Each structure stands twice: as structure tokens, then as C-alpha cells.
Amino acid sequence: MSSDSAVFIAVVVTYLVIVLGIGIWGYLHTRTEEEFLVAGRTIGPWVGGCVLAATQISAGTFVGTLGRHYLTGVSWIWIWFGAWSGWLVSALVVAPKLRRFGALTVADYVGKRFASEGARTLAAALIIVSYTIYLTAQFQASGEIASAVFGVEPLAAMLGLIATTGLYTLLGGVRSSSYVDFLQTVLMILGLFLGVPVLLHTVGGVQPLGEYLGSLDPRITQWWFSWRELLATSLAFGLTLAAAPYEMTRYYSMRDVQTVRYAIGISMGIQAVIGSCVMILGLGMRGVFPVLPSPDQASSILAATVMSPLAGALFLVGMMSAIMSTVNSILIVTAGAFAHDLYARLVNPHASQAHLLLVNRVAIVVLGAVPVWFALQRFGDVQAIVVEQSKFIASFFFVPVVVGLSWRRGTKQGALAAMAGGFLACLGWTLTLQRTVSEHGVDAVEVGVAASALLFVVVSRLTPPTPAANLAVFFDGDTNARSHDAAVH
């Protein structure tokens, strides 16, 4: 064994021991489904901000986004404003009402808001299907990184990922996951902070790097993408993040509405730091290695050849953290959808808390294992899978969540039509006219969300309103909260 691999193994083992220790601590503090799925609603703004950032930052950021900057230069950075626009919509419309509602799962919201068990079941099923596809991308990325850097079989890396992430997730649920997310965010930032000065030193600083990249192609340092291209991709990210179930379910775990607002702001600040570092690393790698076989290899090669063994090991642990934190959040939301929204409603309504905890934990193992098989089939590249599944989630979920929380008149029939119609419209466009998107400029997510919105409004207008008792917590909450504050003060 070389000293480099010994350093890496020591860093990884230390990291995994700490993560599993936090998992065991969470296990000892988890007795009910509420503690497992929402951490007893005790998460504060700093840990909450790291949770939201760690969930969003994934293999796609460290591998795909860094590779995109390597290939196309600076201008891709402006896509972050699309993501933050989605967060802004969430902070204004979605997060306060969901946290005030204080349920356990996202499908809980659908069932209550639209007074419909059918809509709840459809939402839970669509969440499980689409996030299983998303998990496939994360497993595939872990396999590719492990085989590129260490020559390890992809299957071994995937099984290692599910064994470690699945274990700390099923042990302590959201409580331990949140503190692990905090640690993982710190490690991601640390890994990037170690990489930036090393790479800038290697290329001689910002000015020589800019001059060299500009000489390769002026678009690398200026604008590679047109404003229309940036806007279209930003829209897809924004629509997805405004109502992303794996982020929304974490709002429930925070102390109160104001904690959620601060956590979203802290999360955006963390994303700005991480996004800036990822851009600089992508540009720097282009300066050091102008021609790589694949842009996706830039981050792995950075860790393996440019950085010192210890810094490279910490950078790789940061990459592992990005993947694990996203897998962890997906497992929580899919297992919760299965155990809480499908099993406890349709199969065993009288299940005890201990039994539901067991079902949640078994669901984490099963729903984590299924995507490993899909990942081994390699249906597409990592970035493509991430982008496609996010379009589907936005197409079936954006309207029932964002419009559903803003418009009282939305009904259960409207929600069912919006979810099914948005999903099918996105699927239909993806299979047909998406191939010629460069000619007409209309993306599948825009078609899916437009169809979903149209169906929601038209069908809701034609069907009876939702009972006022179901709407009160979402639409009369502001008044109630102000009355409560006035009474307290």
C-alpha cells in the first residue's frame, strides 16, 4: 500500500466512524415516527441551512458542474440564480405554510390541502418513482468516481455507499442525518477551500489563468451561453427547487417558520461559496489540463494529481459527502412516502409507532438497493439522469404545491389532473419534440408545468371547492399567527 492510499484510507475511516457515531446517537434519541421523520422539530437555522445546502449539492455539482465550467468557462455560474429564484419562491410561498402545517411527509400536505387520499397516494407513488431514478444517478456517479480514481469495481463502490449512508439514515432518521449533513457541508467547503489556492498557485494566479483561457477561446472567460440558454436552464432549476420534496420534508424538522427562513438564506450563502469554488476549480483545471478525455474527470484528476495526498483525500471526502447527503435525503423522503403515506394508510392503519419505525427502516434498505441494479445497467450519463428526473418532479409537483398554496379554489380533482397531466406532458415532450429543442427552444419542463397549471385551473373551476376546514391551516395561518403574537406580546 502506498503512503497516499494509506492517508486516504485513514481520512475516510475517520470520517465514517464519526458519521456512524452520530447515527448511533440519533438511534438512541429516536422513539417515534415523528422523531424519525422530523427530528422532533428541533433543528435550528445553522444546521438547517447546512441540511438544505447539503441536500441540493450532489454528485452533479462536484462532477457535472465542475466539468461544465471546465468545458465552457465562467458563464454557467449564473445558473445558480435560477436555483435561488426557486428557493425564494419556496421561502415566500411554500416553506412558511408547510412548516406551520407541521406534518411528517410532503404527501401529508397533498392529502390535507386537497382533502383527498387519492391525491396523497398518487403524490407518494410519483415521489418514490422519480427519486428512485435520481438515486440511480448518484449511485452511478459514485461507481464512476471509484473506478476512475481507485480502480475499484463500480458495484463495490455502490454497495459501500448504500451500506454506509443507508446505515446512518435508518439508525437515527432525520435527527442524526441533519447533524451528519452539517458535518458534510463543512467537509465539502473545506475540500474546496483546500483545492482553490493549490490550483491557483499551480496556474500562476488569476491573471495568467484568465489570459491563457481567453487565448484558448474568449467565450471561456466571457459568455459561452446565450441569455436564452441560461434562462431556460435556470427556469428548470428554479421550478424544481421551489417544490422539491426532499427539501420540503426538511422544513418540517425545523423549530419554526422563522428558522426555516433563516435556514434558506444560510443555504443560499453556502451555495454561493461552493458554486464560486467549483467554478474556479473548473477554470483552473482547464488551465492545467487543457485536454481531458471527459470534463467529468476534472474533479477526480484534481484530487488525485494536483492536490497533496491529505488535501486530495479531504477533497474526495467532500465529494463523498455531497453524494451521501443527497442519497440520505432521498432515502428519508422515499421511505417516509412508503411507510407513512402508503403502508400506514393502505395496508396497516393500526400499526404501532415501533412497527412504523421498523417499516421506515426496512423501506430505506429496499428503496436504497433497487437503484443499484438500475445504476449497473447505465441507462444514461449522470448529468442527464439528474436533469431529466428534476424536470419530471417539477412537472407533476410545482403546480399542486406552489399554486395550491396560493389559490384556495384548487380542488382534489384539479390536483390529480395537474400531477398526472404534468407528468405525462413532460414524458410525451421528452420522447418526441425535446430532440429538436435547439430549433423551437421549448423544454419539456416548461411544457410539463404549463400543462399541469392549465389542468389545475380548468379542472378545479369545474369541480366543488375543498372544504374550508382543510384550507384553514394553509390560508388563515398568517392571521392566526399575528393574533397569537399580539396576544403573547
Next chain:
Amino acid sequence: MSADGFGWSFYGFFGAAAAWVAAYFAWAVRAGRGR
């Protein structure tokens, strides 16, 4: 374009991101006080 080859697509992002986050927190504090 600046002397080092990078334009405002590069430097402008840092300023815009800082302004975005600062404006967000200004709103969040006001929202917490009930405006």
C-alpha cells in the same frame, strides 16, 4: 473586459450573489418581525 481576461460574467457574479443573499436576509428579518 478587465486586464486579466475575465469579464463581468466572472466578477459580476460575486457582487450579484452577495447582494442577493444580503437582500434576502433583510427581507427575512423584516418578515420575522411581522413587517
